[in-house]
Amino acid sequence: MKTYPANYPILRVRGLRKLFPVGRGQKLHAIDGVDFDLHPGRTLALVGESGSGKSTVARCLVRLIEPTEGEVVLHGNDVGRLDARQLSGMYRSLQMVFQDPNASLNPRMTVRQVLDEPLRLHLSLSAADRAARISELLRLVGLGDEHLGRYPHELSGGQRQRIGIARAISINPEVVLLDEPTASLDVSVRGQVLELLREIQRELNLAYLFISHDLQVVRHVADDVAVMYLGKIVEQGPVREIFEHPRHPYTRALMSAAPVARWGAKRERVRLAGEISTPIDPPAACRLALSMPAASWRRVGSSRWRSWQRCQDAAIFERAAACPEATAARTRSACAVCIRPSPMRAALAACFRGRTHFPGPDWKSDKCPVRPMSQAGQAVSEGGRGAGGRGAAAGLDPLAGGDVEEVQRVLVWEEPQLGPELCGGGQGGDQFLAVDLAMDQPLRAKLLDIEDLHRRGAGAPGLGGTQAFRADAQDRGPVGRARELDLGIAEHRLPAADSRVDQVHRGRADEAGDEGRGRAVVELQRLADLLHLAAVQHDQPVGQRHRLELVMGDIDRSGAEPVLQLLDLAAHLHAQLGVEI
């Protein structure tokens, strides 16, 4: 048994990508940026459905196929840079067990020959030592010397898989990739093989990458789980955490679909409506977005409020995970909201339901993540009230009177703990996530306080984006300034040197064209690779249609309720503003 320093990542994978050209310049994104570590004595399970790219990951790791880009570091050596001879050396520490033992064993080789081959190739042992090693291996996998002379067809499925395992561990590897090792086995044999794998792992301190679509098996064997969907790891964490508190809608759908062989075990299905997405040239941001059927949107929209409600259950997750590219492509319009941290989401939704009060953090506290906006914002909203008549007439104007302040409070969000993808490389410090529920109404004026952002920008170093806000806002009155921001910017900190963000803002300010502004937002999101935030609305020049886009973040543990509320909001916008959907 080998020993390693504590927490030693024996295999490190960073930014692994594999694209397959599929003709006409299109690329199939089999793996699209996968990161993980394997540790000695631990098992990482890679789960996902067919086509999610999990097997491609394994093949890239052993370089059965060449990854397009990315880094695979085994024991400090970059596997991608090895030539053929060094690669053969690498296989000493990295071995693989394949799904189908019928296909992975040569039918014309006896068990002895199968096991002898790697020993001959990798270890310089005498014939007698090799024979002794083979016997030892057979014992280790629960077989005996009587199996030595047999051919694969003379063995049962379970025995064949045991030979496959014996072959993989014969040369003392440190990492073993197991590609669905029990998928072709009967349940009674499955348990034995899993137990065997676990024993071997303990004995040899092996790191396992366990690829499977069988969640029950995964829960049984894994220490950590990474859930893949269309080439990306959508969720990763300790097995208990993932199984008990799945966060990503896809993980939830997957978990809820797995049957349990127990009487009375009821499951509540979480569904992702729509057809399976395609991995060919997917949008930059969210993979689930493609699952969103445009049809349901239209249906929802055309009969307005009531059908919104009716459709909520079925379509929640697709909408929630929609991202601008997808909605733009598939719907004429959509609705809008963003939001990552759940208190904010709930608060925002509460506001828009016309509630004057909602439970939430203590606004006055310095530690409160949600800060009120400044007086300037108030002024803006006062200015806008007159023109907000339509909403008021509908009896739904959530911003009237006392609500205004609450809404504003919600709109500036400081959250240093956001994921790295949101930090955009920035180091610590406050981040701004401003949400603009932009509408072609003075409503939006109420919703964004430039001055406030501005002031905060000055106070917090490194808020490159807010500088641009300042520039935009300079020569205009409060209402005008707010209008300028009507496309809804989800602002977060990017490195100050990142001029792309500035460009986006400037582009937005300069171009009167709505299309340009919409593009700017999309671009901004693309830059940040975020689907987390931003309410977006922009006009479509063609036919002067409004287009609202829904950009909702991943739904976290707070569940569907806030989303429902947001959908209410969307319906509200729809009803008030007559936005065509």
Add this chain to the structure above:
Amino acid sequence: MNGPILEIDGFSGGFVSRAGEFTPVLHDVSYSLERGAVTAVVGETGSGKSVTALSVLQLQAPGFRRTGGQIRFDGTDLLSLDAQALRAIRGRRISMVFQDARAALNPVFSVGQQLADTWRLHNGGSRAAAMEKAVDALRQVQIPEPERRARQYPHEFSGGMAQRAMIALAALICTPELLLLDEPTTGLDVTTQADIMELLLDLARSRGLTVCLITHDLGVVAETCDHVVVMNRGRVVETGSAERIFTAPQDPYTRRLLAASVLTEDAG
């Protein structure tokens, strides 16, 4: 009509090898299917569950020899029927869904065409009417855009979609009384699996179909079935209501199978 729709009574048989050796695979298999119920036949590889089901429609692999027993469908002994009488039952009154739907569909005809042809075979009528029926059946099994899908060929269908089409064929176009499902969801992703099972049960319950589900997946059985038949090595080891089988299994093999199906959750 009362009583079971299908009775398998003391059915035994085996395969004759090319060398003429006889290997028995089924030993005195007896079980019956209650009308309108969903019965699962569970067992592992080689338990004889599929051979028995295929025998109902006389579709066993060549080389199979019956050595005894009867299979009665609605009172008629199926094994004594001639080819013509059997054809009147196959598809019309008993139909079957196989594991690999894409292999079961004919690759050179469009999916809609195959459904429409089957409809005409059983019911006659015009091509156009049959195609309409086919599209309607595809719609009922929740295939999106059924008009477009009907024009596509099996290779353009995903595994789950192809299985839906097979279900449309077997359950809606054929309108049988008894539907045999041989591992209908094996090889499909879990989410698809769950969808297909739900669809099947909805159809069966709403139409009063009798369903026989042949599977090795006890997880699926626990959620969907009324009765369970457990087979092992060519023998029926236990039959009973699903609840009893899962909560109070009698036979040691059933217990082993159940234990193996539920992996303990601690990862050690």
